[in-house]
Amino acid sequence: xxxxxxxxxxxxxxxxxxxxxxxxxxxxxxxxxxxxxxxxxxxxxxxxxxxxxxxxxxxxxxxxxxxxxxxxxxxxxxxxxxxxxxxxxxxxxxxxxxxxxxxxxxxxxxxxxxxxxxxxxxxx
Amino acid sequence: xxxxxxxxxxxxxxxxxxxxxxxxxxxxxxxxxxxxxxxxxxxxxxxxxxxxxxxxxxxxxxxxxxxxxxxxxxxxxxxxxxxxxxxxxxxxxxxxxxxxxxxxxxxxxxxxxxxxxxxxxxxx
DNA sequence: TTAAGTGCAAAGAGTTTGCAAATAA
DNA sequence: TTATTTGCAAACTCTTTGCACTTAA
Numbered sequence: 001x002x003x004x005x006x007x008x009x010x011x012x013x014x015x016x017x018x019x020x021x022x023x024x025x026x027x028x029x030x031x032x033x034x035x036x037x038x039x040x041x042x043x044x045x046x047x048x049x050x051x052x053x054x055x056x057x058x059x060x061x062x063x064x065x066x067x068x069x070x071x072x073x074x075x076x077x078x079x080x081x082x083x084x085x086x087x088x089x090x091x092x093x094x095x096x097x098x099x100x101x102x103x104x105x106x107x108x109x110x111x112x113x114x115x116x117x118x119x120x121x122x123x124x
Numbered sequence: 125x126x127x128x129x130x131x132x133x134x135x136x137x138x139x140x141x142x143x144x145x146x147x148x149x150x151x152x153x154x155x156x157x158x159x160x161x162x163x164x165x166x167x168x169x170x171x172x173x174x175x176x177x178x179x180x181x182x183x184x185x186x187x188x189x190x191x192x193x194x195x196x197x198x199x200x201x202x203x204x205x206x207x208x209x210x211x212x213x214x215x216x217x218x219x220x221x222x223x224x225x226x227x228x229x230x231x232x233x234x235x236x237x238x239x240x241x242x243x244x245x246x247x248x
Numbered sequence: 249t250t251a252a253g254t255g256c257a258a259a260g261a262g263t264t265t266g267c268a269a270a271t272a273a
Numbered sequence: 274t275t276a277t278t279t280g281c282a283a284a285c286t287c288t289t290t291g292c293a294c295t296t297a298a
Binding site: 126129155156158 | 277278279280281
């Protein structure tokens, strides 16, 4: 564990959900390449996790934050949901196919209540 | 509907699941930029859909192919699953939060039965 | 003194954009 | 003509890589 890696890990904890770019901004004295290398290592060590919250960059978070991400297509808002939301799906895929779902790497897309009421078109 | 757009749509139907790059290869007389523009339009028209099947490029398919994607982290294989797999999850998010899940834009990650038995590490 | 980690700059993949030429209404 | 669409090239974003320099065992 080097100082740079500590800084990256601290930034992930501070930011909660963050892209590599945001993390790089939050740790100005660490090079972007080092941030990417650190995130890869921290993920192997099981200290952080990432998920894909849309078209763009992956989002990293502390490994302890075990939840599902629910993302609105329209406003882009990300809401966390309890991970037991996927229990049924997980059991079915396991029993029917022996497929072990990775709940943490999981994103549900759709349209949130606010955006259904007042669609903010083009605000993707 | 121009000839180029017809060709792109035909390629999506032929390929089933395809990235913009694969589609571009399948339609050599159409420029990549035109492929991207066509896919965007075809999606607005409701003729194709896309989902994110991993870190890389999105995957486009005919809009009629209404199913869930299950992707193995290790071997990268993509398996289609019936969309009723998410019924419970969908109902819960709807009732508890008024969130309308987009089932088509949905990917489940994990490890498939084959890869659990004989892990092919590093084959991501 | 050896191995590992870092910063920097360059390269790479995937995608988007500006614009002039081609096509269609 | 007038608007739309295309191809081409350039630009852009995000990420990875090569390599010399630094740091720590």
